[in-house]
Amino acid sequence: MAQELMDVLATTFWMILGIVLIFAIVLIVSGVVYFVWNFINSKKDQMRGYASLKTVTFGDESSVTANRVASVAGVVTVFVIWMIATGSSLLPFQVLPTPFIGDTQFQYTATNAAGETDTASVKVRVNRFGDTTAEQLVAPETSDGFAKDDVVMVQERRAKLLRAHNNDEGGKEDSYRVTEINGQPIDLEQTVDIENATVLMTKAGSLQIRPYAGPTMESLYLPPPERVWIRFLELNAEGYQGVGLWENVMWSLIRVVLGFFLGCLFGIPLGFAMGLNSWMRGWFDPIVEFMRPVPPLALIPLVIIWFGIGEQGKISLLFLAALWIMIIGARAGVSGVNISKVHAAYSLGATKTQLLTKVILPNSLPEIFTAARVAMGVCWGTVVAAELVAAEKGAGKMIIAASKFQLTEIVIIGIIIIGVIGFGIDVLMRMAENKLVPWKGKA
Amino acid sequence: MSGLKVDDVSMTFELPGGGNVEALKNINLNIKEGELVSVLGPSGCGKTTLLNILAGFLAPTGGAIYLGDDRVTGPSSERGMVFQQGALFEWMNVSRNIGFGPEVKGTPQSEIDRSVTELLGIVGLRDFGQKMIYELSGGMQQRVALARCLANDPEVILMDEPLGALDALTREKMQSLVLDIWKKTGKTIILITHSVEEALLLGERLIVMAPRPGRIHKEYHLPFAELGVGADLRKVKQHKDFGPKRDEILNMIWDMEEEIMGRSELV
Numbered sequence: 001m002a003q004e005l006m007d008v009l010a011t012t013f014w015m016i017l018g019i020v021l022i023f024a025i026v027l028i029v030s031g032v033v034y035f036v037w038n039f040i041n042s043k044k045d046q047m048r049g050y051a052s053l054k055t056v057t058f059g060d061e062s063s064v065t066a067n068r069v070a071s072v073a074g075v076v077t078v079f080v081i082w083m084i085a086t087g088s089s090l091l092p093f094q095v096l097p098t099p100f101i102g103d104t105q106f107q108y109t110a111t112n113a114a115g116e117t118d119t120a121s122v123k124v125r126v127n128r129f130g131d132t133t134a135e136q137l138v139a140p141e142t143s144d145g146f147a148k149d150d151v152v153m154v155q156e157r158r159a160k161l162l163r164a165h166n167n168d169e170g171g172k173e174d175s176y177r178v179t180e181i182n183g184q185p186i187d188l189e190q191t192v193d194i195e196n197a198t199v200l201m202t203k204a205g206s207l208q209i210r211p212y213a214g215p216t217m218e219s220l221y222l223p224p225p226e227r228v229w230i231r232f233l234e235l236n237a238e239g240y241q242g243v244g245l246w247e248n249v250m251w252s253l254i255r256v257v258l259g260f261f262l263g264c265l266f267g268i269p270l271g272f273a274m275g276l277n278s279w280m281r282g283w284f285d286p287i288v289e290f291m292r293p294v295p296p297l298a299l300i301p302l303v304i305i306w307f308g309i310g311e312q313g314k315i316s317l318l319f320l321a322a323l324w325i326m327i328i329g330a331r332a333g334v335s336g337v338n339i340s341k342v343h344a345a346y347s348l349g350a351t352k353t354q355l356l357t358k359v360i361l362p363n364s365l366p367e368i369f370t371a372a373r374v375a376m377g378v379c380w381g382t383v384v385a386a387e388l389v390a391a392e393k394g395a396g397k398m399i400i401a402a403s404k405f406q407l408t409e410i411v412i413i414g415i416i417i418i419g420v421i422g423f424g425i426d427v428l429m430r431m432a433e434n435k436l437v438p439w440k441g442k443a
Numbered sequence: 444m445s446g447l448k449v450d451d452v453s454m455t456f457e458l459p460g461g462g463n464v465e466a467l468k469n470i471n472l473n474i475k476e477g478e479l480v481s482v483l484g485p486s487g488c489g490k491t492t493l494l495n496i497l498a499g500f501l502a503p504t505g506g507a508i509y510l511g512d513d514r515v516t517g518p519s520s521e522r523g524m525v526f527q528q529g530a531l532f533e534w535m536n537v538s539r540n541i542g543f544g545p546e547v548k549g550t551p552q553s554e555i556d557r558s559v560t561e562l563l564g565i566v567g568l569r570d571f572g573q574k575m576i577y578e579l580s581g582g583m584q585q586r587v588a589l590a591r592c593l594a595n596d597p598e599v600i601l602m603d604e605p606l607g608a609l610d611a612l613t614r615e616k617m618q619s620l621v622l623d624i625w626k627k628t629g630k631t632i633i634l635i636t637h638s639v640e641e642a643l644l645l646g647e648r649l650i651v652m653a654p655r656p657g658r659i660h661k662e663y664h665l666p667f668a669e670l671g672v673g674a675d676l677r678k679v680k681q682h683k684d685f686g687p688k689r690d691e692i693l694n695m696i697w698d699m700e701e702e703i704m705g706r707s708e709l710v
Binding site for chain 1: 495498499500517518519520522523524526527528529530531532533534543544547548575576577591592595601
């Protein structure tokens with residue numbers, strides 16, 4: 001227990017270092033871009049004269065708005081770091097050394113049972129990942145001495161084991177040993193650097209050839225943007241596992257809309273009832289207050305047990321995700337009505353029904369919209385998670401299926417689309433809010 | 444049409460921790476039709492409670508209110524109310540706010556439109572009918588509140604510190620407007636205020652209330668409201684009786700405050 005805890009703390013410490021490094025890089029780039037931008041704009045500032053002094057830097061937080069130049073530069077920077085880290089071919093020049101591709105060779109010297117030594121050469125051809133058309137090397141047929149020349153074909157970033165002794169005369173005898181690589185002595189579990197690669201002698205005496213990989217990330221972990229784009233075009237045209245990309249996304253959206261709609265349909269009236277009637281409030285209060293902090297994701301197992309992995313389970317889950325939020329929003333909207341407004345309506349001759357329809361309902365709209373925005377966000381997050389667990393179609397299903405086959409590009413495409421749609425939903429909700437409740441926050 | 448009668452009204456609130464607070468005790472008041480009454484008093488003297496009882500939002504624990512011969516049992520459009528602020532309906536534009544009273548009574552739209560247009564003129568918001576409430580300044584919002592109240596043609600207008608949140612200049616303009624409306628419409632107006640000057644200017648009859656228990660302490664009949672109609676209110680304030688009356692009432696309220704709070708050691 002204590003050991004595990006220490007391990008966690010150690011991991012956290014390394015994470016902090018890593019995060020600090022990433023932040024430092026981003027902040028330094030940001031600072032450089034800022035100075036360049038400021039330098040370009042310095043003439044404009046002079047033109048503005050004293051008016052520019054009106055902007056208070058400290059103490060007037062309301063005057064701080066997002067600088068759109070910075071936003072664009074920030075996003076571009078993320079892409080550039082991505083391209084540099086993956087050695088993208090979109091860059092005009094490579095910042096980090098790329099993995100070695102091409103031919104290299106080395107000589108090994110072996111000693112046989114008779115105590116004789118002989119040298120043979122090994123030609124190594126490193127071909128590009130996934131390149132099946134690369135010309136195969138052919139081992140030369142003739143060679144003097146007992147050690148025979150070898151050829152090795154290896155993929156970039158991959159290692160390959162060469163049993164150099166297999167074709168050597170007397171290579172199977174016990175005292176046969178490879179002693180030198182390119183004239184440098186080598187022993188078991190030792191490594192010798194050769195041009196663009198390293199050679200490691202394994203415990204069994206074989207040679208493991210590992211071409212130079214460089215510091216860039218392998219596309220298995222993070223593919224460069226152009227590969228993601230190519231995969232996106234492919235996905236867009238053909239889909240994945242027989243389901244179109246947009247069909248997957250549509251299914252996720254349909255579930256969200258249905259679940260959210262059900263949540264509103266039942267949550268808003270229930271919230272109104274709880275806001276208007278103390279019996280209803282008392283009746284539902286414990287249930288709502290208990291269910292509200294339960295993350296919808298925690299309900300997934302129960303929902304699967306009850307409804308299985310079909311649509312009903314997912315829509316029920318989203319309904320539950322939206323329900324409590326909408327109840328609380330509607331309840332707060334009703335309870336939040338200024339007593340002066342109620343008094344005013346009564347003294348203007350409104351009946352109870354009129355008070356409800358003409359004052360309390362419209363007055364609660366801003367709160368309901370806030371709740372709807374939150375509920376939409378939660379539903380979108382929940383649907384993706386639910387699809388990760390079990391689904392036949394959907395954005396979450398697509399990325400979890402792709403991850404099982406290590407199709408990292410599809411996973412990244414899925415994440416980007418999920419993010420863009422989540423953002424799009426919020427923008428749409430905000431637009432609807434501005435249109436329908438323009439008085440929100442201005443009363 | 445007839446006056447408003449406050450008949451031996453008492454209001455006792457039960458405190459949650461036990462015990463009672465006598466917010467009002469044996470208030471008797473006869474307000475004639477068309478009278479302009481201002482009510483003044485230190486915080487906690489029960490002025491707002493009295494107004495809420497007059498409006499029908501609160502039922503008194505003793506006594507009764509009569510409008511003419513009818514006993515007041517709840518809020519009604521005969522007694523319109525103008526609140527300090529926040530009582531306008533933000534989801535409606537200015538015209539619909541003003542027309543709310545007639546609308547809930549089922550008045551035909553053409554009639555509502557006609558009276559709204561007229562009222563917009565009276566309160567000086569002729570071109571603002573289509574504006575939303577949040578687009579108006581505080582003073583303009585109170586003009587809307589006044590017009591909304593007038594649209595119902597109430598017999599009594601109750602005002603709960605309607606000008607309390609306004610700046611001095613806007614306040615002065617609104618005071619003139621209240622006087623104009625009082626004179627033009629002949630409505631009974633009961634106005635609660637914190638400001639002694641405002642109480643003097645907007646009260647034919649000024650009632651000073653005292654706290655613990657809330658009761659009527661003193662009554663004045665004043666000429667300033669009549670003088671102020673259509674006149675420059677700053678001139679009225681220079682009237683020879685204005686200053687002494689203001690000082691007298693201020694001292695009175697100061698004494699009451701001291702009674703409640705204890706004499707400040709700094710003074």
